[in-house]
Amino acid sequence: MTIYDSTPGQQVFGLTLPNYDELMGCIRCGRCLPVCPTYQETQLETFSPRGRLSLLRAVEDGTLDITRGVEAYLYHCLDCRACNTVCPPGVRIGELIVAGRVAVEEKHPRSPIIKFMLRHVLTGAERAEIISGPLRFVQAFRLDKLGVALLGWLPGVGPKLRQLVEFAPKMGKPIRGELAAVTPAQNVGRFAKSPHRVAFFLGCMMNVAMPDVSRATVRVLTRAGCEVVTPAGQSCCGTPHDDQAMHALSRELAQRNIALFEPFLADVEAIVTDCAGCSAALKEYAEWFHDDPAWAPRAQAFSAKVQDVTEWLDAIWPEELQPKHARVRATYHDPCHLANLQNVRAQPRRLLGRIEGLEMRPLPDSHPIRCCGSAGIYNLTHTPMALDLLDRKMADVAGSGAELVVSANPGCLMQLEWGRRRSGQKIVVKHLVQVLDESLG
Numbered sequence: 001m002t003i004y005d006s007t008p009g010q011q012v013f014g015l016t017l018p019n020y021d022e023l024m025g026c027i028r029c030g031r032c033l034p035v036c037p038t039y040q041e042t043q044l045e046t047f048s049p050r051g052r053l054s055l056l057r058a059v060e061d062g063t064l065d066i067t068r069g070v071e072a073y074l075y076h077c078l079d080c081r082a083c084n085t086v087c088p089p090g091v092r093i094g095e096l097i098v099a100g101r102v103a104v105e106e107k108h109p110r111s112p113i114i115k116f117m118l119r120h121v122l123t124g125a126e127r128a129e130i131i132s133g134p135l136r137f138v139q140a141f142r143l144d145k146l147g148v149a150l151l152g153w154l155p156g157v158g159p160k161l162r163q164l165v166e167f168a169p170k171m172g173k174p175i176r177g178e179l180a181a182v183t184p185a186q187n188v189g190r191f192a193k194s195p196h197r198v199a200f201f202l203g204c205m206m207n208v209a210m211p212d213v214s215r216a217t218v219r220v221l222t223r224a225g226c227e228v229v230t231p232a233g234q235s236c237c238g239t240p241h242d243d244q245a246m247h248a249l250s251r252e253l254a255q256r257n258i259a260l261f262e263p264f265l266a267d268v269e270a271i272v273t274d275c276a277g278c279s280a281a282l283k284e285y286a287e288w289f290h291d292d293p294a295w296a297p298r299a300q301a302f303s304a305k306v307q308d309v310t311e312w313l314d315a316i317w318p319e320e321l322q323p324k325h326a327r328v329r330a331t332y333h334d335p336c337h338l339a340n341l342q343n344v345r346a347q348p349r350r351l352l353g354r355i356e357g358l359e360m361r362p363l364p365d366s367h368p369i370r371c372c373g374s375a376g377i378y379n380l381t382h383t384p385m386a387l388d389l390l391d392r393k394m395a396d397v398a399g400s401g402a403e404l405v406v407s408a409n410p411g412c413l414m415q416l417e418w419g420r421r422r423s424g425q426k427i428v429v430k431h432l433v434q435v436l437d438e439s440l441g
Ligand code: SF4
Pocket: 035, 036, 037, 038, 039, 047, 048, 049, 052, 076, 077, 078, 079, 080, 081, 082, 083, 084, 093, 094, 097
């Protein structure tokens, strides 16, 4: 199935549909259309937020069955939530679309490969290491490039393999085993009388694909006067599972994290993570369990402590700590999960503004942010649309004249790195904490 070609007629019937009253909240004003990346690309109503809500409403009205076509339109949504930020009546469009996917899933399950990976590999930082070891070996001996040379010509398989190898981030040595239960604060007495105390949430992808970013995060936090507590045995935040309609597993992972961090909650000021996708999900736990009397108060207490690292560092940054960087033109790409879901836009920019030597250049479409096409595993499951969006983003980067592209989410960083390789632009892509870390010397 291509992105513009749905396959109608194959009918399935969802059992648990999104809240009808919420769907009825849409007044069909159309404000969400120009900000929706998939509508921008296709100019088709069924690829718009309003169109997707109309499809769900028709299903609930009994005038439309959940066909393969409906499924395709729901899964072409990036869950970027740009639509949520402009909707006048405040319809929770993204959440309703994800709920619609759960209804589809009941009769029309996702690919068994996706489900296997999400159920058995991407359930936590430790589990994700199962694939990072072999991948490191493959990359070190350039077996990936050899595979492309040998199989790249195969019709169907070849182009996909080429894209996968081009996209794959370079696996690093996982940080999980190095993280101490407590990493002491530095500069105490110099900047503050007593240290801050935070708990660190280590994302699965950060551990295997970007461990150096998390090393930088712990360094920057401690240098800014924070004692960092890292509970062992953390689970995945559950976002990828929620996106792919694995509702029960996403809730189970959330419960494990809530229970794991509970003993630390009274002693820490915040639960901090350097993955914007994780911080968004951890904050949403309160919403995920709002109608569960046993878990609602526990989830609320947990979510109330969660802060993205950019948010936290902006709030506590000691004035005496003055980062200096070599002179460079830089731009900041807002991750959807930070800007649209958490409304964290000003904080990363303020932090970057503290770094002497950075000449900041704005990107167009920074509110609501236009997605780079990463969107969890969207760039692997919906590659043509993801690449169209990436090419647009890279054109924006080129137009800004930036030499350094800064972001705050592993998915965006991997996607932008893919864009750098595809476009051949002479740029460097980094997480904000890496730039801060380097600027502190
Ligand atoms: S979440 Fe993003 S892709 Fe999905 S309907 Fe809203 S704006 Fe469009």
